[in-house]
Amino acid sequence: MSKLIITRMDIHGVPCTVAALSEEERIVEIRLESDQEKSILGNIYTGQVENIASNIQAAFVQIEPGKRCYYSLAEAQRAVFSAGRKGNGPLRPGDELLVQVSRDAMKGKLPALTSNLNFTGRYLVLTTGDKKFGLSSKLALEDRHRLSGWLKEEAERPDKEFGIIVRTNAADASKEEILKELEWLKGRYHKAVVQGRNRTCFSLVLETEPFYVAAVRDAYGRDLDEIITDVPEIGEMIRGYLEEISPELKEKLRFYQDKLLPLYKLYRVETALDAIQKEKVWLNSGGFLVIQQTEAFVSIDV
Template structure:
């Protein structure tokens, strides 16, 4: 199993100081997030919003959430809405209605931020949701792990009028019963404060402010394979130390303050190289093949080419080797660049159906490591592999262009 590191540092990118959060596996950067040091994160913020207008043709409502700030609420995301007036969520939305909304996707390409009335409160082990009242489990948990965790939730399952649901996350496999139930209690208190008491707050109130993006990364990273959390920023080190002391005391030894002044942390892990990499469409593979990654308005296109591969075996085996290497690199590039939506991959054509099946399953295996929901769908008659990746944040290239 590859051990991972979480790296948090500050660097100047395009003349602007940014906090950078990177996940690395064996010195290779797998994920990269950055945010200008002077910018405040709004993803997952919860507000008392007001419906300005509804648009039946696109099945959405436009919601004002602050002074001159609007969001886009798909009507399917408003089925279990919590209104300040106390009326039920199955009522038709009308201009002037006040309801609780959460930003669940940042503004992208000039589009408004996407909102949901199905509120989510995330912890390390659990997500509490107001939209779905069921109790569900991450499909990455084994049957034995799910069975044990389900027993710990027996009391919750038997509550007669539970107004929220729970999703048990992959990290829960490593939780003690005490820590698991402690977090459940915290999430329920957060829900009570925001979703219940928030019904009595004035319009445009900020009911819940999202944590710093790097704190969310610390909370969400899969700790079973985590080797180290390293930062060279004393303030961030202190915040993470406080968080771990309260919620994951057994992980405190993983945190390290990097203090080498001669070799900056971002140079040690070549974060400049990773940022440079995502700005190129062409990515070379060790086998001599290469990828061409292009973002269009409608989808992401990835082309796999044999390039300068000089294998001496017959062509079919050559193409199989390049495609299998490409599958792993494509999964990494999707995470690194934060590409999402519809993704079409043109692998090198292979005549052997067994090789095609193998490729499909290898890609699925790599995608399972992605914290963002990703799904390989099928291979078309034209040998194009179709897949999707959930949209949460903007592609990293867009964030770089805005600096």
């Protein structure tokens, strides 16, 4: 069984929110985000084309005044324009369209945008760019047949507006759970794509869930025993998410209140963070990896 620990702590003097997945008393996965620099990854905006750079086959799109992002012209083939756009001509400066952040800004590079809007759940992903039906290659053949049958009606609709990808987690889901999540994702799609076409320029059409909610979504298919946090507002947000998606899992959420022993010390999250920052990583076989960050890439030696 596993536990998901969500807490706040200082890392090198920077306040951060940390989500750590613990299995058999070991930290096996850590996600963190600085409280000073919130990620916009996955957010959907009504952006405006600032200019076209034909020499690099790209456009620069603003998602808020002064915030420029990189947008490949190849994405324009599946662009979802605002209601004010007339015709299907090439992309022009001043055009307004729905875009999703596919990469945060990093090392001087602008955030990257896509027109393939994705709506991710525990079992399914809806996509606007590719309107096909697909299943994870990790699903067993019998699971693929069963899941395809459950979603056949939706997948074969001639007027469908989005594609459906079935995630590996769906292997353990019931038909009721799959169809319930499909309706929830369709609601998010409608809010972003249908209603979003009429939003004003630079609107945040749909804000992605916080990374710790995504950690809950991705973890509770792994025999999750408990979700533990010592941050009241995070506990309330996770409770609200579970009430909407999986009410039966609310009983696994626990609020930790011991002020003498911080949550991150109880589960040795600090020790795990120190370990993953070392260049040398020992393997169970006795070998080790040397991981070094260079300016252009990450080098891994075995």
